[in-house]
Structures are given as structure tokens and as C-alpha cells.
Amino acid sequence: MKHYKPTYFVGQAFAGIWRNGVMSFASIAVLMSCLVVLGSFALLVVNINANLDDLGLMNDIMVFLDYDMEEDAIVNVERQIKSIPGIGDVERITADEGMRSLMDKAGDNGSLYEPYLEDNPLSDSFRITYVDGSKLIDIEYNLNQIEGVRKINDQRDLALKVQSLKNGVMLIFSWFLIVLFIVSIFVIINTVKLSVYSRKTEIIIMRYVGATGLFISLPFIIEGAIIGLISSVIAYIVEYFLYGYIQSSLVNLAGIVRILPMSEVAPLVLIGFIGVGVVTGIIGSTISLSKYTRE
DSSP, rough: TTTOHHHHHHHHHHHHHHHHHHHHHHHHHHHHHHHHHHHHHHHHHHHHHHHHHHHHHTTTEEEETTTOOOOOHHHHHHHHHHHTTTTTEEHHHHHHHHHHHHHHHGGGGGGGGGGGGOOOOOOEEEEESOGGGGGGHHHHHHHTTSTEEEEEEEHHHHHHHHHHHHHHHHHHHHHHHHHHHHHHHHHHHHHHHHHHHHHHHHHHHHHHTOOOHHHHHHHHHHHHHHHHHHHHHHHHHHHHHHHHHHHHHTTGTTTOOOOOHHHHHHHHHHHHHHHHHHHHHHHHHHHHHHHTTOO
């Protein structure tokens, strides 16, 4: 191998791809399709997480205080809330701010709330974020022990439903990952088998004259890596335009659902595609060679 440049092995790999053009094309098409499906599921999960973060479903609690509390008492309640272990940010919302928020959400019907501006039926409240969801029960218990706390609202049930949906998507994604990974490896194995078989006599001669296993195997391993790389680039291009089309189709939901811009996730998608594609190609080639290069 000391007398051969790296370009020799790369050239042999491209020659193998060209000689088995039909199977090479099939390998690229199958692996590309697998990557597009995997990328779509991955982007779905990423967007679900982004919307969960925006909504704050997983770590928000609303604490409503007694009516007509004095300012000193409210400040004392805030101090006790902040002292509870596991509490993150604490934001005070006055009764007037709460009423204005209702008016803003009502839009054109906001004028219906104007009679309540002078005689506000709401009480002051606190929006609390907590760090660890496993401590939610303890946090709510401590909040209920504070004098002046009238009511506590959390969105735990809704959060659990969304989390359940997310877990279901992750489970489907994992199964797709396993199945499509196996299918891709199987197709690449058969592609490399044809390439190995077409050079079987040459391989036998090389072994007789003392060629090392690495010298014989390297062109085929590079061939698998090239198939994986080509598949990754094509899959990225398809995913880029597919994601852009879906994003433009959901533009009417911009105020309800946030779709992450492709520019924000593109580097991770490209790196992930190249990593999975190249590794799949190398594994497929290695498994195939483990049998045929021993003959």
C-alpha cells in the first residue's frame, strides 16, 4: 500500500460504482429515501419541542391571590414563592394587567370588558416557572400552604397529552430508523457483493501475491462511503425543498403553530444525513467483505 496513492483507491471505488450502475443507483435511491423519511420525522420532533417551549406547557403555573390584598401582603407572598425549592422565574401580573390581557385576546370584542376596568373582578396573580417537573407536586403543596393563595392552575393534563404525542412520534421515529437502516444496509451489501464478485478472480490473485486484507477491502469500503455521501447530499436537497413547501403551506397557521426556519436547522440536517449515510455505506460494505474476501 506504500506504493499506491489514495487516489488509486478512490478511483477503484468509482470504477466499482460505475460497473454496477443499476445496483449503485438502487442503493443511492433507497438510502436517499430512507434519509428523507428519517429527516422528516426528526424535523417533526424538533418543531414539536420548539412549540412546547414557546407555549411553556411543561413548566408554567398560575397562582391566583385572594381578592383585595394589600401591597405588603402581595410582596410577602412573592417572597415566599421565590423561596420554594425548584422555582425558577416569578412574574407578577396585576389585576389591571390581567384584564387588559383578556381584552387583547378578545380582539374586536375587547370592548365587552370595558365596564370591568373600573370594577375589576380579577385578582393579582403570579406566573411561575419551575425547573424540575418531578418536583411539581411538592411545589404545588408548598404554594397551597402560603396564606393569601386562592387558587393554583397548571396545565399538567394538557402537557402530559402533548408529551404522550411526542413520545409516540419518537417511538415511530425509532422504529423507522431501525427498519430503514437495515433495509439500506441490505441493499448496499448486495451492491458491494456484485462488485466483489465481478473482481473475484482479481481478488484471489492479489491474495496469492500477498496483498493485505486492507489493500483489497479499502476500495469497496470507500465505494460504500461514496454511495452514502451521494445519497446524503441528494436527500438534503430533497428535504430542503420539501420542508420549504410544507412551511409555505402552513403560513396561515403562523399565529398558532411556529415552524422553525430551515436555515436554523439546515446545518444539523446536513451533518446528520452525511453521518448516517456514510456510516451506513461503510457498514454495508464491511459486512459484505467479511464473507467474500475470505474466499
